[in-house]
Amino acid sequence: MTHTIYLDNSATTPLSEVAKAAMCEAMECYGNPSSLHKLGQEAHSMLETARKRIAASLGVRSLSDTRRILFTSCGSESDNLAILGTAYAKPRRRGGRIITTDSEHAGVENAMKALEKDGFEVVRIPTRGGVLDLDALEDALTPRTFLISLMSVNNETGAQYDVGRAFAMAKAKNPDIVTHTDAVQAYLKCRLSPVALGADLVTVSAHKIHGPKGVGALYVSPEALKRRDIVPLLLGGGQENGFRSGTENLVGIVGFGAAAQEGFSTLAASVQHMTELRDYARERLSALPVRLNLPKGASAPHIVNLTLPDVRSETMLHALSADGIFVSNGSACSSHSHDLSAALTAFGLTPAEIECSIRISFGVQNTREDVDALAASLESAIARLVKIHR
DSSP, rough: OOOOOOTTTTOOOOHHHHHHHHHHHHHHHOOOOOOHHHHHHHHHHHHHHHHHHHHHHHHOOOOGGGGGEEEEEHHHHHHHHHHHHHTSSOOOGTEEEEEEETTTOOHHHHHHHHHHHTEEEEEOOOGGOOOOOOHHHHHHTTTTOOOEEEEBBBBTOOOOOOHHHHHHHHHHOTTOOOEEEEEEBTTTTBOOOOHTTTTTTTESSSSSSSSSSEEEEEEEHHHHHHHOOOOEEEOOOOTGGGGGOOOOOHHHHHHHHHHHHHHHTTHHHHHHHHHHHHHHHHHHHHTOOOEEOSSOOOEEEEEEEEESSSSHHHHHHHHHHHTEEEOOOGGGTTOOOOSSSHHHHTTTHHHHHTTTTTEEEOOTTTOOOHHHHHHHOOOOOOOHHHHHHH
């Protein structure tokens, strides 16, 4: 059997042994966290331990108010809760202005499109070359602006946007503007602190950090809670302090907490490891007939995007898969869409270039030997496929 080299960690990551063990333990605790009897309280205790671990991984030292970490089913739900929950929280926001980027994940972009249909104004800030246009942002900030939602790291290009500076600009114009960042790709890949960023709302996800699929979380700042800046989208029994009804996915949440604790404890070493792999990959791949799509500004340690020489990305994915190497041609959430990547379009690629681009994304388990194998497989496939095409 061909050895597997998994280089699609931005789509999802392998479940860590620590998370797996924690989940197995949680499976034995079958009580409902909302029940008042002993079994329910045991489940509730496990839930709150996970909540504290995720808060700690975000640099939140005190969690006296448990509403600051809200569990959801995924990053997309957290994005929707942040954006739609903010838009509909107060009647005066109806028809107001929202600022985002032109390269957001579908969980944000499709929420924005829904709000546009409902009469809200959405302004998308350019991110050409992977750099947030702060001049355009300055022009977009008006007294009618009530929400700004900017991703921290682009999931396709690895561009790291200057969210902290953008949020400071927004708060300087209006201290009541709600600030949200989709930090799914930044979480435990970069230093991430909601307080340092000036973020009222932060989206994170379990399966991008070696936790289970089907679990996400939304950080809510004390200021946003005090101002009642957000309302629930899912109504029912009032779980998650009324912000997200439905019996919590205890097994998944416990796995999330374990993965977060493990990832935070090894953050410095894992970031250094992935940065070294990224830089080595750039060096090795630059010797091939490909073009690296490098952000002009800061970039995350785990993502490399490149354009192939007249070879469609889907064709290359199949060629690499035959060698046991797995990469992607963009966001996994949009893999079945026939539309061109909005992120790569915003970055500055042409439609033809987008159709020939692939994304390589590293995890802590990857090695330099994986990069060498990728480079060799790419070189062989390009020589073969370009010749066939011609």
